[in-house]
Amino acid sequence: xxxxxxxMWIAAQALGADQGAIDATSxxxxxQNTPGYSREVPVLNEGAPTVEGDVTYGGxxxxxxxxxxxxxxxxxxxxxxxxxxxxxxxxxxALQQVQELFSNPTSGIGADFTSFFNxxxxxxxxxxxxxxxxxxxxxAQTLATDFNSTEQNLDSIQSGLNQSxxxxxxxxxxxxxxxxxxxxxxxxxxxxxxxxxxxxxxxTALIQQLSxxxxxxxxxxxxxxxxxxxxxxxxxxxDQSFALQTTAGPNGMTDVSSQGQDITxxxxxxxxxxxxxxxxxxxxxxxxxxxxxxxxxxxSVNAAQxxxxxxxxxxxxxxxxxTSGPGAASNLTLAITDPNLxxxxxxxxxxxxxxxxxxxxxxxxxxxxxxxxxxxxxSLVSQTGNLTDQAQAEVTASTASLNNLNxxxxxxxxxxxxxxxxxxxxxxxxxxxxxxxxxxxxxLTQSVLDMGSGVTxxx
Amino acid sequence: MRVNPNYTPEILTxxxxxxxxxxxxxxxxxxxxxxxxxxxxxxxAAADVQNQALQSQTDQYLQNTNNLDGMLQTADSALSSVITxxxxxxxxxxxxxxxxxxxxxQQELAxxxxxxxxxxxxxxxxxxxxxxxxxxxATQTAPYTLxxxxxxxxxxxxxxxxxxxxxxxxxxxxTNLPGSQVFQGAGGSVMGALQQLxxxxxxxxxxxxxxxxxxxxxxxxxxxxxxxxxxSAVSQLNSNQSYLQQEQVNLQTQETTLVGADIPAVxxxxxQAQTAQSATLAALAQIIPxxxxxxxx
Numbered sequence: 001x002x003x004x005x006x007x008m009w010i011a012a013q014a015l016g017a018d019q020g021a022i023d024a025t026s027x028x029x030x031x032q033n034t035p036g037y038s039r040e041v042p043v044l045n046e047g048a049p050t051v052e053g054d055v056t057y058g059g060x061x062x063x064x065x066x067x068x069x070x071x072x073x074x075x076x077x078x079x080x081x082x083x084x085x086x087x088x089x090x091x092x093x094a095l096q097q098v099q100e101l102f103s104n105p106t107s108g109i110g111a112d113f114t115s116f117f118n119x120x121x122x123x124x125x126x127x128x129x130x131x132x133x134x135x136x137x138x139x140a141q142t143l144a145t146d147f148n149s150t151e152q153n154l155d156s157i158q159s160g161l162n163q164s165x166x167x168x169x170x171x172x173x174x175x176x177x178x179x180x181x182x183x184x185x186x187x188x189x190x191x192x193x194x195x196x197x198x199x200x201x202x203x204t205a206l207i208q209q210l211s212x213x214x215x216x217x218x219x220x221x222x223x224x225x226x227x228x229x230x231x232x233x234x235x236x237x238x239d240q241s242f243a244l245q246t247t248a249g250p251n252g253m254t255d256v257s258s259q260g261q262d263i264t265x266x267x268x269x270x271x272x273x274x275x276x277x278x279x280x281x282x283x284x285x286x287x288x289x290x291x292x293x294x295x296x297x298x299x300s301v302n303a304a305q306x307x308x309x310x311x312x313x314x315x316x317x318x319x320x321x322x323t324s325g326p327g328a329a330s331n332l333t334l335a336i337t338d339p340n341l342x343x344x345x346x347x348x349x350x351x352x353x354x355x356x357x358x359x360x361x362x363x364x365x366x367x368x369x370x371x372x373x374x375x376x377x378x379s380l381v382s383q384t385g386n387l388t389d390q391a392q393a394e395v396t397a398s399t400a401s402l403n404n405l406n407x408x409x410x411x412x413x414x415x416x417x418x419x420x421x422x423x424x425x426x427x428x429x430x431x432x433x434x435x436x437x438x439x440x441x442x443x444l445t446q447s448v449l450d451m452g453s454g455v456t457x458x459x
Numbered sequence: 460m461r462v463n464p465n466y467t468p469e470i471l472t473x474x475x476x477x478x479x480x481x482x483x484x485x486x487x488x489x490x491x492x493x494x495x496x497x498x499x500x501x502x503x504a505a506a507d508v509q510n511q512a513l514q515s516q517t518d519q520y521l522q523n524t525n526n527l528d529g530m531l532q533t534a535d536s537a538l539s540s541v542i543t544x545x546x547x548x549x550x551x552x553x554x555x556x557x558x559x560x561x562x563x564x565q566q567e568l569a570x571x572x573x574x575x576x577x578x579x580x581x582x583x584x585x586x587x588x589x590x591x592x593x594x595x596x597a598t599q600t601a602p603y604t605l606x607x608x609x610x611x612x613x614x615x616x617x618x619x620x621x622x623x624x625x626x627x628x629x630x631x632x633x634t635n636l637p638g639s640q641v642f643q644g645a646g647g648s649v650m651g652a653l654q655q656l657x658x659x660x661x662x663x664x665x666x667x668x669x670x671x672x673x674x675x676x677x678x679x680x681x682x683x684x685x686x687x688x689x690x691s692a693v694s695q696l697n698s699n700q701s702y703l704q705q706e707q708v709n710l711q712t713q714e715t716t717l718v719g720a721d722i723p724a725v726x727x728x729x730x731q732a733q734t735a736q737s738a739t740l741a742a743l744a745q746i747i748p749x750x751x752x753x754x755x756x
């Protein structure tokens with residue numbers, strides 16, 4: 001049989017449940033702009049009914065739990081997209097500096113080649129002219145200087161990237177330590193079947209930050225998440241984090257290792273992956289092409305010099321110092337300072353310009369690498385342009401895709417003020433109604449109590 | 460379906476894209492260039508490097524053409540003076556062949572021919588910008604010195620070398636004839652004929668004066684033939700010059716096509732971007748304040 005006290009009990013439970021629901025709503029409104037926050041919904045259930053005879057009495061309402069609404073799969077997709085996007089962005093930033101070095105068609109190595117050959121062409125009209133010979137030397141010097149500075153600039157971009165690598169590793173270590181701490185708690189809560197709620201949101205936000213730095217694999221275990229790098233090096237297991245180390249590698253570059261093993265070449269994605277890709281692959285590729293160009297060009301010019309005679313009637317000496325291998329471009333210097341040593345003559349007489357044709361032939365002849373000097377240089381220009389263009393396209397594409405994913409996640413986890421306000425009003429009304437039930441039951445109880453006091457004994 | 464309540468990041472990205480577009484357009488308008496960085500169009504940037512090289516090479520070919528023109532004109536006018544001098548020598552020879560002349564008169568004529576001889580040596584030693592133009596490739600020493608002991612009356616200090624200069628891609632022009640060919644050629648040696656005439660006049664033998672005079676005539680027509688080399692070189696330079704100037708125009712047009720900005724299109728794009736920007740901002744300003752809370756008391 002129903003009783004006033006059970007009605008009171010149901011109303012009191014409803015007051016509690018509605019308070020809890022208002023709590024959740026309030027928390028949602030408070031965190032509407034918190035990055036990584038997933039909205040919470042109160043999970044209300046009917047209380048267990050009681051059966052008396054043929055009548056089943058409802059058991060009121062129970063606030064079972066407050067649940068964070070999120071989508072694990074979307075989160076993983078976002079972290080994957082994050083590492084792609086920040087890798088592309090990092091490479092794009094560095095490539096913008098690189099392509100700047102090859103961007104001016106009227107100065108720099110390309111224009112210097114032409115100036116050098118033009119000065120030789122000018123000399124061919126008056127092979128004994130000292131000013132014209134001096135112009136050839138000056139043009140050769142400018143070319144060498146621009147080779148030097150282009151390579152030095154690439155070197156300094158590379159060492160800037162190297163510094164970023166160390167910084168990235170420090171950031172990764174800080175984040176994995178934070179994640180490990182939270183992950184331990186989340187794991188415990190999950191074992192107890194509790195919703196980790198805001199703690200889970202915090203962990204997810206930190207993992208998203210981590211995935212901007214490097215490619216992270218997430219494996220769900222019963223002790224929370226296990227995080228590894230793309231190739232399986234552990235970063236976080238349970239409440240333990242595994243810090244990455246930096247060690248000095250060859251050429252002054254920093255290597256990244258984990259527990260004594262060098263993992264530099266296997267790191268991909270994120271800022272760290274982007275920095276490593278630029279530092280270890282893209283820039284060395286450009287440097288070696290520049291070195292080859294410098295060494296093959298100077299070798300060809302020197303060979304052409306050797307077929308002629310200088311103003312003193314001696315066989316031509318090398319114009320450039322012999323240079324090859326890594327650093328060839330930054331080591332390129334002139335071997336002679338006397339303009340009379342330019343071997344214009346083909347027969348030893350001062351007035352002959354016969355050997356200038358041999359020197360000029362270097363302009364159009366293919367270098368051992370397969371193209372003429374200016375064509376080799378212009379292919380460097382198009383390479384840097386293409387690399388930058390590709391990186392930019394990748395940034396645009398991955399940003400769009402990231403936006404799309406975030407939008408999807410937002411549609412699941414985002415706090416909608418209209419919705420929260422409506423909920424708030426509902427819970428408010430429910431609370432008011434439950435409170436009214438309490439008052440009513442109270443009045444009824446009072447009536448029951450008064451029932452006795454108003455009755456006098458029969459005479 | 461639930462929609463994402465927080466759409467501002469997306470709108471901000473879009474606004475960022477519009478601003479980037481505006482920046483690019485403004486830069487293109489300011490520079491007049493479509494390709495400012497190689498990444499703007501890698502293929503065009505690479506082609507522009509080659510185009511700039513060709514342009515500056517063409518400028519140099521024009522410069523070469525101008526330099527050579529002066530030298531070839533100088534050689535041509537020297538040869539024209541040689542021809543005048545040889546005509547004088549012929550008329551002196553004809554005078555000397557007159558049997559009424561006294562020995563003293565003939566000696567006088569011989570001296571006049573000698574002075575023509577040294578005049579021609581001087582002309583053969585013409586230099587241009589410090590280089591002797593008839594010495595083959597031995598341009599730093601005077602090619603001719605008078606030497607009565609030699610059969611031709613001169614020493615040739617030059618050589619038989621010739622120079623050539625590139626005046627357009629793949630086109631070279633020979634820039635000199637050695638003195639040995641011009642003044643002592645097999646087809647009529649100027650120096651030899653004059654020396655013979657001097658000797659004949661000095662000897663007073665009218666027959667040999669006649670023979671020598673005829674030889675001077677042969678030498679004259681031979682030198683005239685040699686002069687044609689310089690004339691045609693000059694006219695080749697002239698036509699080359701107009702070819703190069705046309706080439707410059709072509710290359711500049713090519714450059715504009717490669718990297719130049721399409722100004723009207725860019726300006727239109729810019730104004731479209733501006734419209735899009737203000738529309739987005741206006742819409743944003745309209746939407747953001749709206750929520751249920753506005754209607755609750």
